[in-house]
Amino acid sequence: MLIEPGELLAKINSPDDLKKLDQTQLVQLCDELRHFIIDNVSVYGGHFGASLGVVELTVALHYVFNTPKDQLVWDVGHQAYGHKILTGRRDIFHTNRVYKGMSGFPKRKESEYDTFGVGHSSTSISAAVGMAVASKYKGDDEQQHVAIIGDGAMTGGLAFEGMNHAGVSNSNILIILNDNCMSIDPNVGALKDYLTDITTSHTYNKVKDEVWNLLGKISKFGPSARDVVAKVENGIKSALLSQSNLFESLNLRYFGPVDGHDINHLVSVLDDLKDIKGPKILHCVTTKGKGYGPAEKGNKTTWHAPGKFDKVTGEIRKKVHETPQPPKYQDVFGHTLVELAEKNDKITGITPAMPSGSSMNIMMEAMPDRAFDVGIAEQHAVTFSAGQATQGLIPFCNIYSTFMQRAFDQVIHDVCIQDLPVVFCLDRAGFAGADGPTHHGAYDIAYMRCIPNMIVSAPMNEAELRNLMYTAQLPREGKAFTIRYPRGQGVMPEWKTPMEEIEIGTGRKIKDGEDVAILTIGHIGNYAVEACEKLEKEGLNPAHYDMRFVKPLDEKMLHEVFKKYKKVVTVEDGCLMGGFGSAIIEFMAENNYSAQVKRLGIPDAIIEHGEQIELQKECGFDPDGIAEAVISMTEGVLTK
Structure with missing residues (x-):
């Protein structure tokens, strides 16, 4: 069913329509x-x-600024639904994150208003500085x-890094810090504490408001007055809140x-700030989920x-299953x-701002002194792990x-060159689903x-x-030691099995067969099992090997495969360029085997967004795709 927009929102197909509204109507528009x-x-x-x-x-941003000439960069893209709706995508918003539908993130190919693709975080300042410097180079000093x-x-x-450059770029860039104390999980670290100090300092906020209003009136008297304003303003900030020097x-x-x-104050502030040249930052305090009680x-x-x-009730709808379901890999x-x-007692856990998404929160609750959320800082997470590994x-x-x-870079220089035994558990490997290409683990x-x-x-x-984690x-x-696994459920409702050591570099023969061997890596091997069942009904009998390791490969098993089979299908939920299949072909060439x-x-x-199975089908490695690949290779060899 299509959702009907409110009276004002129904008339807005672009920011130009938004600007036709009287400012007194903006509260109603926000509500709609x-x-x-x-x-x-x-x-x-x-x-x-x-x-x-x-x-x-x-x-307020689209009301005050001349978008798309003035350019907005959202970071991260989770914030951009309202932006998309106001910029001509209201009537297709119901296709958000659906296969072949609208992207859930800003996307340059989708709209001229999406100035920069944003799926990962922390990119907006660097991108906006780059845009601003380019505008200055082209002689357009008015573009915001x-x-x-x-x-x-x-x-x-x-x-x-972006802020450090922005401060010396002398370009017209406005950084708006949306401060809601949250990314996905609650924020951690010194920056969070610093921002909290600013927003909770009653003295600073009271004096700041009074002085801002006074200095705004004085600045109207000309350039010399503005110099005085700047000095007084900076003095107040330094005297009342020394932490403000972090930005200044x-x-x-x-x-x-x-x-x-x-909304009205925001419009007024942004209208003032767009006339102030140079790099600046506006600290904007918001509430995540604002306007919907349960959120x-x-x-x-x-x-x-x-x-x-x-x-109405805020109850999140969950599928009801009559039989026990396999857990998510992340929970295992x-x-x-x-x-x-x-x-x-030597084991520790590290995650960069994804404790619930990776299920590291389980260890953080059970062993808070041994599990660490380091914030959205993957580079730090890896080198922090390397530092721990040096200490045993x-x-x-x-x-x-x-x-x-x-x-x-940190994996190479800080871990592998130093030969440190860090265990990397890569969640969301393969297609991530509706989040699309910025989130696929390809x-x-x-x-x-x-x-090395x-x-x-x-x-x-x-x-x-469990066995790989035990071995690692x-x-x-x-x-x-890298262990990769996909988003979503596994295949074993009774998953809590005794853990056993796996000899590194060894695979498993799932089933023997004739003429064709299917080699798989990871969860996608379950699709091969399903494909083999379908093929048996067609009179075909391929072998199936679960390799378990891409590096080192099980060379003993591969010698067996290439001595027996002249037709081989490799299946992986990763990129073909340089991936698992490439490793198999390299082995074949290095050992002078010849096979199809x-x-x-x-x-x-670049594969767009959609359900995982939709994308796997598009790329030909769903169960039917695997079966079709075997049939195409065996035509004229095996009979039904």
């Missing part, structure tokens, strides 16, 4: 926009709390560039904090992306890590596959297997995940 988001997400699902928190800010960055994203190192020491003029839900008062992590829910990881840590600890560093890409097999002193593995089921914490000569090899996996293309 907020309810439109609530109505749609409750029915269709999606991210929730972040966009509700910036409704007023979104309206605004980075809207969440306080969680501000903890990422790239944000600080970077040559960013600091304004705020301001109430992010007072505003309840668990903010739950309401980050709750799925479908009853708008979380519980198994605690189980191992109870027996091995066994860090399990849990990072989403796509986010590990940001820490590739590349980790290829970029991990090329690094690295073991690369993937479990086919929950028992294998046993004493060994150096070598980092068909590789199934993620092609050399």
Whole structure:
């Protein structure tokens, strides 16, 4: 069903329509926009709390600035639902995150108003500085560039690098810090404490408001008065709140904090700030989930992306199953890590701002002194883990596959060159689903297997995940250990199996067969099992091997395969370029075997968003795709 927009929202197809409204109508528009988001997400699902928190800010930005000439960069993209609705995508908003539908994040190909693709965090300031410097180079000093960055994203190192450059760029950039004390999970670290100090300092806020109003009147008397204003303003900040120097020491003029839900005041402030040249930062305090009681008062992590829910009661709709269901891989990881840590006091856990998403929160609750959320800082997470490993600890560093890409340099230099036994548990490997290409874990097999002193593995089921984790914490000569697993459920309702050591570099023969061998890595092997069952009904009998390790490969098993089979299908839920299939072909060439090899996996293309099975089918490695690949190779060889 299509959600009907409110009276004012129905007339807005672009920011030009928004500007036709009288400012007195903006409160009503914000109310309509907020309810439109609530109505749609409750029915269709999606991210929730972040966009509700910036409704007023979104309206004010498009009301004051001349978008798309003036450029907005959202960071992260969870905040951008209101932005999309106001910029011509209201009537397709119901397709948000659906296969072939609208992206859940800003996307340059989707709209001229989406100035920069934002799926990962902490990129907005660097991007906006780049845009602003380019505008200055082209001679356009009037174009405005605004980075809207969440306080969680501000903890990422790239944000600080961007601010450091922004302060000396002398460009027209406005950084808006959306401060709601949340990313997905509650924020951690010194920056959070610093921002809290600012927003809770009654003396600073009271004096700041009075002086701001007074100095605003004085500045109208000319340039010399403005110089006095700047000196007085800076003196007040230094005297009342020395921490404000964090931003101003970077040559960013600091304004705020301001109430992010007072639309009229926001319009007034932004209207003033757009006339102030140079780099500046506006500290905007908001509430995640604002305007929807259960999200505003309840668990903010739950309401980050709750799925479908009853708008009236706030009850989140969950599928009811008659039979026991397999757990999520992330939960098997979380519980198994605690189980191992109870027996091995050297084990620690590290996650960069994803304790609930990775289930590291299980260890954080059970062993708070041994599990660490380091904020949105993947590079730090890896080197922090390396530091622990030098002292004899066994860090399990849990990072989403796509986010590990940001820490590739640290994996090489700080872990593998030093041959440190860090365990990398890569969640969300393969297709991430509705979050789309910024979140797909497509590349980790290829970029991990090329690094010396690295073991690369993937479990086919929950028992294998437990066994690999058990193996990874046993004493060994150096070598980092990567374990990758997908988003979502496994295949074993009774998953809590006894843990056993796996000999590193050994695979398993799942079934013997004739003429064709299917080689798989990881969870996707279960699709091969299903494909083999279908093929047997067609009179075909392929063999199936679960390799378990991409590096080192089970060479004994591969010699067996290539001596017996002249037709081989490899299956992986990762990129084909340099991935598991490539490793098999390299082995074949190096050992002078000759066989017909068909590789199934993620092609050399950007795959958009959709359900995991939809994307796997598109790429040809769903169960039917595997079966079809075998049939195409065996035509004329095997008969039905």
